[in-house]
Amino acid sequence: MQNSQPIARANVSAFRRFLRLDEVSVTIPLAIIIFITTMIRPDFLTINNFSAMFTQIPFIAVCALGAAFPLMTGNVDISTGRVAGFAGIIMASFICDYGWSTETAILFALACCVIIGLVNGLLVVHLGVPDFVATMGTLYIVGGARYLFIKGYQFALDKVPSYHYGAFFKTQFLGMLPPFWIMIVLFAIAFVVIKKTLWGRRLLATGDNREVAVLAGIPAKQMRMAAYVISAVLSGIAGIMLTLDLGLGLPETGDGWEFRAIAACVVGGVSLSGGKCSPIGILIGVLLVFATENAIIFLGLPTTMRIAVQGALMAFAVLFDIYKQKRKVAA
Amino acid sequence: MNSNQAIRTMKKQNGSGAVQFFMMPEIGILIPIVIIMAVTASINDSLLTWRYFSTILTGCIFIGMASLAESLIIMVGEIDLSIGMSGCLAGVICGITANNLGWPLIPCILATLLTGMLVGAVNGVMITKFGLSSWIATLATQFICQGLAVTISDGLTIPIESLGTKVFTRPKPLGLSWLFFVFVIVIIILDFVVRKTTFGYRLRAVGGNKEAAQMAGINVNRIKLLVFILAGALAAVSGLFDVLTSQSASSTYGSGREFRAIICCAIGGISMAGGAGSIYGVGLGVLLFHVLWNCLRLLKVDTNLQLVLIGAILVLAVLMDIQRKRMEAKRITQ
Numbered sequence: 001m002q003n004s005q006p007i008a009r010a011n012v013s014a015f016r017r018f019l020r021l022d023e024v025s026v027t028i029p030l031a032i033i034i035f036i037t038t039m040i041r042p043d044f045l046t047i048n049n050f051s052a053m054f055t056q057i058p059f060i061a062v063c064a065l066g067a068a069f070p071l072m073t074g075n076v077d078i079s080t081g082r083v084a085g086f087a088g089i090i091m092a093s094f095i096c097d098y099g100w101s102t103e104t105a106i107l108f109a110l111a112c113c114v115i116i117g118l119v120n121g122l123l124v125v126h127l128g129v130p131d132f133v134a135t136m137g138t139l140y141i142v143g144g145a146r147y148l149f150i151k152g153y154q155f156a157l158d159k160v161p162s163y164h165y166g167a168f169f170k171t172q173f174l175g176m177l178p179p180f181w182i183m184i185v186l187f188a189i190a191f192v193v194i195k196k197t198l199w200g201r202r203l204l205a206t207g208d209n210r211e212v213a214v215l216a217g218i219p220a221k222q223m224r225m226a227a228y229v230i231s232a233v234l235s236g237i238a239g240i241m242l243t244l245d246l247g248l249g250l251p252e253t254g255d256g257w258e259f260r261a262i263a264a265c266v267v268g269g270v271s272l273s274g275g276k277c278s279p280i281g282i283l284i285g286v287l288l289v290f291a292t293e294n295a296i297i298f299l300g301l302p303t304t305m306r307i308a309v310q311g312a313l314m315a316f317a318v319l320f321d322i323y324k325q326k327r328k329v330a331a
Numbered sequence: 332m333n334s335n336q337a338i339r340t341m342k343k344q345n346g347s348g349a350v351q352f353f354m355m356p357e358i359g360i361l362i363p364i365v366i367i368m369a370v371t372a373s374i375n376d377s378l379l380t381w382r383y384f385s386t387i388l389t390g391c392i393f394i395g396m397a398s399l400a401e402s403l404i405i406m407v408g409e410i411d412l413s414i415g416m417s418g419c420l421a422g423v424i425c426g427i428t429a430n431n432l433g434w435p436l437i438p439c440i441l442a443t444l445l446t447g448m449l450v451g452a453v454n455g456v457m458i459t460k461f462g463l464s465s466w467i468a469t470l471a472t473q474f475i476c477q478g479l480a481v482t483i484s485d486g487l488t489i490p491i492e493s494l495g496t497k498v499f500t501r502p503k504p505l506g507l508s509w510l511f512f513v514f515v516i517v518i519i520i521l522d523f524v525v526r527k528t529t530f531g532y533r534l535r536a537v538g539g540n541k542e543a544a545q546m547a548g549i550n551v552n553r554i555k556l557l558v559f560i561l562a563g564a565l566a567a568v569s570g571l572f573d574v575l576t577s578q579s580a581s582s583t584y585g586s587g588r589e590f591r592a593i594i595c596c597a598i599g600g601i602s603m604a605g606g607a608g609s610i611y612g613v614g615l616g617v618l619l620f621h622v623l624w625n626c627l628r629l630l631k632v633d634t635n636l637q638l639v640l641i642g643a644i645l646v647l648a649v650l651m652d653i654q655r656k657r658m659e660a661k662r663i664t665q
Contacts, residue, residue, distance in 0.1 A: 076466070123650075127650060127653065128653055129603070129646070129649050129650065130603045130604065130649070132410060132466055133593065133597065133603050133645065133649055134646065134649070136590060136593065136594075136642075137642045137643070137645040137646035137649075138642065138646075139590075139642065140590075140638050140639065140641050140642025140645065141638075141639050141642035141643060141646075142642075143638055144635040144636060144637065144638025144639035144640075144642065145635075145639055146635075147633075147634075147635035147638075148633070148635055148636060148639070259470060259474075262467075262470070266467065272464050272467055273464075304481035304482045304485075304486065305478050306478065307474045307475075307477045307478040307481070308474060308476075308477070308478020308479055308482070310474050310478075311470070311471040311472065311473065311474025311475040311478065312471065312474075312475060314467065314470070314471045314474070315457065315463075315467075315468065315471035315472075315475075318463050318464075318467050318468070318471075319457075319461055322461060322462055322463065
């Protein structure tokens with residue numbers, strides 16, 4: 001008698017625990033949106049529509065994955081979008097103007113991203129500048145620096161003889177374009193690193209409770225610095241990917257990505273107080289953001305409401321996160 | 332008498348008065364303003380004419396009003412990203428009520444202010460009642476306001492000739508617009524409120540140390556909510572300035588203004604950690620920002636290089652504030 005009760009409770013709570021998983025709680029609104037839109041417009045749930053969506057998703061998804069790292073450690077990085085554009089432009093500029101090979105140019109652009117990440121980390125972690133303001137400074141600096149490279153015209157990569165990635169980015173593998181597969185690989189790596197390695201656990205612990213992490217011997221400052229560097233590098237990869245995909249170096253690449261990336265993270269269950277993140281959740285979050293945008297068009301709502309709906313989505317996601325945390329504390 | 336003596340002895344302890352004088356945020360800003368103007372004037376003398384300077388002053392009011400709103404929020408220890416867009420939404424509401432509904436001037440302005448206050452109240456409730464962090468809550472309202480403004484205005488420019496406010500657009504006394512004087516009056520009132528009233532005292536106390544303020548019996552949540560509503564109203568005034576100056580309302584006004592406002596606050600010596608700063612400092616910060624902007628334009632500096640410089644100045648201003656605090660802390664421990 002005494003034994004059976006805890007077992008029954010354990011069974012119930014196992015189901016509840018499944019429902020309370022971050023991934024599940026993101027999937028429910030996604031399913032609702034897809035279901036409602038499909039009821040009204042059956043052509044919403046077609047392979048064509050979704051594969052069209054998936055040609056745009058990888059870039060913001062990788063950017064969002066980058067933005068999630070500082071969020072995990074309890075900081076925020078709003079320079080991600082401009083860093084993406086910056087990396088794309090640097091690479092295109094060195095290929096077109098200086099005749100570098102594509103691989104060297106990519107490596108150089110990523111090295112620049114590492115430096116930007118280090119500057120962000122230095123300002124926030126070591127000098128104590130509030131994270132939001134510090135990354136806003138880099139947002140302006142990097143955002144302006146992009147245009148200094150371009151000198152008034154766009155870089156057409158396809159016209160450079162040594163550039164041979166144009167065809168690669170147009171071939172489909174298993175029905176999907178290369179950016180999609182690069183995204184999947186990056187998310188898989190991130191999943192393993194965050195969920196399965198000691199380093200990932202330490203990263204989450206730093207965000208969860210900095211004092212306790214320091215007491216436990218985790219180099220919290222180093223972790224937070226690393227998070228900023230990873231954020232800059234992943235955003236850089238997103239920007240480089242888009243530039244290669246388009247075959248054009250456009251300075252506007254990445255404008256406004258930073259907040260969509262953060263929105264996707266928040267919707268995808270990354271807690272803003274730090275210490276909680278699931279790459280799968282982020283991926284579903286990005287999908288949710290795009291599906292909502294798409295559904296607005298399909299439902300014939302004014303497309304101008306897109307931004308407003310995104311804002312409302314984000315607010316609800318954070319409110320839900322806070323509600324969940326309060327329940328956890330109460331339990 | 333006693334307090335005078337205390338101040339005098341404090342000044343003695345602080346060592347050289349000159350250092351302390353230059354450490355005052357307000358004075359610290361004036362020095363770069365003067366240097367930048369001198370350098371620019373030596374190359375291009377059109378800067379020093381009152382004609383040119385008055386256009387700089389008149390141009391200050393839009394970002395200036397938003398900066399005042401932002402400074403109150405930062406002083407109370409939060410941040411508001413919805414300032415620009417709530418002003419934009421308020422301006423569109425002004426245009427709709429004037430043009431489409433045909434309301435007279437006063438109800439129109441009231442509707443505008445109410446819109447701003449409503450957005451501020453939504454921010455405040457989300458932050459104080461539900462415990463959202465301020466930047467994500469206000470980012471959400473920024474998106475919502477922007478979406479609403481574009482949807483309501485249908486992306487069109489709405490004329491507001493029916494209000495008969497054209498008189499405000501002609502520059503009058505001293506070559507300044509009437510709205511500039513409104514801006515100056517708001518600065519004076521706000522400075523009084525922040526420095527001399529109980530509300531202002533509580534505001535700074537909450538920003539300086541929330542727990543201590545709570546223990547001292549201050550209703551922290553109420554103060555924060557009030558500050559957000561007040562900032563919303565000021566943001567609406569900034570949107571109203573746009574509408575009155577251009578004689579039309581559009582959803583394109585005010586985008587990115589919140590960032591510039593934060594920069595002006597940082598330059599103006601508002602501590603990003605909350606609790607410290609002066610309204611006059613913000614006014615000077617706004618002025619420095621515009622003088623700098625115009626000087627760079629006169630010197631024919633590339634627009635994109637200007638962005639880079641502004642980012643660098645933001646970082647520098649915040650680092651200076653941190654350094655100032657460290658020196659102060661050292662002085663206190665000594």
